[in-house]
Amino acid sequence: MMRRFPLASALALMATLLSCSLAFAQGGRPNDLSEMHAGFRGINWGQSISDIQGRGIQFGGFEASGSAINVPVQGGTAMNVNNIPVKMSFTFIDKKFGGIVIVPADESKAKDLTAFFIQQFGAPVFMDQVSQRNAWQDDKITIIMRETNKVITFIIMNNDIFKKANLPVEDYVAKGKPLTSPKPGGI
The missing domain is CATH 1.20.5 (Single alpha-helices involved in coiled-coils or other helix-helix interfaces)
Incomplete structure (x- = not known):
């Protein structure tokens, strides 16, 4: 039978x-960005600069643009991603922690850092050769990888904080080209 x-x-x-x-x-x-839904390295999205400094994070000077402030991290957290030395800046939108900018400390490690992001999150869901931007995105987080003047930069953003400040996440990815995420089962 x-x-x-x-x-x-x-x-x-x-x-x-x-x-x-x-x-x-x-x-x-x-593509699974859920490990960053609550925050980055134990720092919750929406925290103030003083709350984060109270955790031992040391900041340098700052760069302001409208409601956004980028503050370079000088210590108090690992200055590497997957053992690759990096420079980091935290982005505060309306005084709330809303993003991180990560750049390899040594340009020769850019390919290693890119390979790590692809290993972690899969292929980017959006690629634009003209603007040299690639992105991973779900409903809570957007990670942009861009290359300018042969420097690779990774920008991790909390979508809600950017949108509440009327800073559309899509503008940071590519003007006029909003991201679309795969249906359930994707990111």
């Missing part, structure tokens, strides 16, 4: 295999 494999089980197995193969093709894992 021949046993049949139930159709529902076969379809579920095929869907699992397809998602695994897509994740592998995108660098080993699906």
Whole structure:
């Protein structure tokens, strides 16, 4: 007597295999930004500069542009990503922690840092060769990778904080080209 494999089980197995193969093709894992939904390295989105300094983070001078302030991190947290030395600035929007700018400390490590982001989050969901910007995005977080003058910069943003300040996240990705995320199962 021949046993049949139930159709529902076969379809579920095929869907699992397809998602695994897509994740592998995108660098080993699906685009999953959930580890940053609450914040960055234990610092919650929306915290004030003084709250963060109270945790031992040391800041340098600052650069202001409208309601946004970029403050270079000088110590109090690991100045590396995956053992790659980096320079970091925290971005405060209306005095609330809303993003991080990460640049490799040594330009020769840019490819290693890029490879790490792709390994962590898969292939970017948006790529624009003209503006040299690539991005990963879900409903809470946007990560932009851009290259200007041969310098790779990663910008991690909390979408809600930027949008509440009327700073559309899409403008930081590519003017007039809003990001679209894959349907459930993607990011």
